[in-house]
Amino acid sequence: MGLLASFILTFLCVVECCAQEHRSNISIMTMSPEIEPGSGNSDNNISLSSEIENVTSTKIDQYDIRIKALEQKLEEIEREKVKKCSPTSFLDTWDMASLIMEKARETAINAPNDSQCQTTCRPGKKGTEGAKGDIGSPGQNGATGRQGAKGESGTPCNCSRYDELARKVQILGEKARELQPLADGWYRVPSYPYWYKLFRVSSSYQTARKNCELMGGRLAANGIRNPTIRSDLLDTFIRRTGTSIWIGLDDLEKQDNWKWSDGVSSTSSNTPWGEGEPNGPTETCGCMWSTLQYRLADIRCNYQTFYLCEK
Known part of the structure; x- marks a missing residue:
């Protein structure tokens, strides 16, 4: 019995020693500090x-x-x-x-x-967690925990x-x-918003009007009423043609009620008629007539000549 008792005591000592070593390992693992969320190499973040x-x-x-x-x-x-x-x-x-x-x-x-x-800006670091509040009495909320420290500001x-x-x-x-x-x-007179293009293709008044409209414009009207623009256009390219030029003026809707292509009614002050013009009951379309120094004249709408568009 003495030998058996000694063997049992030895076995129990070995078991206890192993148990103590295992508990020591658990304690070491438990006491290791956790990595703080949001922490890292701040120098690397700044460099990036x-x-x-x-x-x-x-x-x-x-x-x-x-x-x-x-x-x-x-x-x-x-x-x-x-x-x-x-x-x-x-x-x-x-x-x-x-x-x-x-x-x-x-x-x-x-x-x-x-x-x-x-999205390219670096977010700020997460602040440390606040301390836990005290446990309240049963049935009531616990005390509010202290506020955590403010996190580092991100890159603006x-x-x-x-x-x-x-x-x-x-x-x-x-x-x-x-x-x-x-x-x-197209050509624009300096300081004025309108663009002009002279088409050296002999056309009737109706054809000329339709072609200008297809290009987002109209037969010239505003520029003919404006003395400055009219003078510039004459000097730039109209006189060089040596021929008459269709512009946007007619009395097709009502005889002797002349209107410009932009809807403005013709008056003696805004329409540079040539001497004695208009003078023909069957001449219902206006043009810049070459023999009248390019002042306006009424002629038949089927006359074939160049035309001036405005937009």
Whole structure:
């Protein structure tokens, strides 16, 4: 019995020692500090934020350079137009400006907008958790825990340069649309909003009127009533033709009730008739008559001559 008792005591000691070692391991694992949510290498975060900002600024600077190039080309077109050169001489400059504008538009589209800009900003770190409140008495809520510390502020978002870039592209697009008729051979008297194109194709009044309307315009009216515009058009290309020119004036709706193509009623003050005009009951359409120094005359509407469109 003595030998059996010794064996049992030895076995129990071994079991107890193993149990103590296991409890020690559990204690060590339990006491290990948890990794705080939101913590990390702040230096890496700052470096990443700076890199994003540098790339963004570089791209916007590239967009600005392209837009400035377009602005210079559009200014060049305006200067050439003021010189009253032939519209065809602008085509090369226009094509170059259009290409630059298209590139600027593409880069602007690819530039982050406000919502995309927000996603590139680094969020702030999560604040530490507040201490637990005391347990309340049964049936009542416990006391409110203390508020946790305020988390670190995130990187501020500044999308103002994207907004400025978009505004520049919009303005340039509007300028380009204003100059588009120039590439199509239209002419604009400086400081006036109307465009004019002389068609050197002999046509009747009705055909001429229809063709102008198909191009989004009308037979010239406002520019003929305005002495400044009329004088400029005469000097620029009308007198060079040596022939009469259809303009937008007729009394087709009611005899002797002359109206311009834009709906304005004809009066002695706004209609530069030639001497003795109008003078024919069967002549119901008006034109700039060459033998009257391009003052207006009424003639038959089926007369074939050149015509001037306005838009």
